[in-house]
Amino acid sequence: MKLALLGTGMIVKEVLPVLQEIDGIDLVAILSTPRSLATAEELARQYGIEQASSDYEAILSNPAVDTVYVALPNHLHYAYAKEALLAGKHVICEKPFTLRAEELEDLVTLAAERQLFLLEAITNQYLPNFFWLKERLPELGDLKIVTCNYSQYSSRYDAFKQGEIAPAFDPKQGGGALRDLNIYNIHLVVGLFGSPVSVNYLANMEKGVDTSGMLIMDYQAFKVVCIGSKDSSAVISSTIQGNKGSLTVHGPTNSLPEVSIRLNGQAEERVTLNRQPHRMADEFMTFRDILAQDNRVLAQAMLDHSRAVMRVLDLATGQQ
Incomplete structure (x- = not known):
């Protein structure tokens, strides 16, 4: 897995030491906002990440990146995951996958059309x-x-x-x-x-x-x-x-x-x-293995689980 991380917030800072220790995961790029670029550059130096940028297109056009980990605020998950899929990258997205079930279904369709993996980072x-x-x-x-x-x-x-x-x-x-x-x-x-x-x-x-x-x-x-x-x-x-x-x-x-x-x-x-x-170690080791082994069966099972959770969320948020 050649990974690009989107974000420089708490979850990214927490997972970077974990990812660094997992064989088979190479940290290739990290995306930040322009105002947080210095933070991204420092994280890149600390963890040996080749590319630090506030330009998402520059990261998506990097041929060394094959997977994008979306660790941005919740409302940005859908848009950034969609761009990654359209660019031909596998996507691992933090919870909640998207804000609405219809957004997730759109991502599911895109991933299926392009034979890409779409996975939710949900630890338990x-x-x-x-x-x-x-x-x-x-x-x-x-x-x-x-x-x-x-x-x-x-x-x-x-x-x-x-x-x-x-x-x-x-x-x-x-x-x-x-x-x-x-x-x-x-x-x-x-x-x-x-x-x-x-x-x-x-x-x-x-x-x-x-x-x-x-x-x-x-x-x-x-x-x-x-x-x-x-x-x-x-x-x-x-x-x-x-x-x-x-x-x-x-x-x-x-x-x-x-x-x-x-x-x-x-x-x-x-x-x-x-x-x-x-x-977070077990989930990322599993994601690594899914990609390395092209394990479509397990990936689909986990995606079906995430879709079921999203339907519950949709029903719940509709009652607020």
């Missing part, structure tokens, strides 16, 4: 602890209740209340608790159980954006509540309850740091099978 779908949860689900018997809570008081919330609107709280830029934090809960639930029968989003709205909210998903036989909050905090955990026991995620749904099972009348069994030092 690639972590060993996720697969352990999926494997142990049948032991719970009949599922009844699922609760996920990813709540953390945002460092930008106080400024937001005073009128300083950062992208994470800007509805025009796809901000809000649903797309920032609750998205991980949705990915976990849809990854384990597929698409729900119905969706209902109860949001706390301030200045046109959901600062927190409860997403209710009905699977007929069992019910799901996903809580995401940037205006309050709580113990971050998720629980899957059945009539024979329960599974618990101890910590955020973006990293699944520790998981446990407690069957009726038995002691709790806690494990962590995650072995990589960073939550």
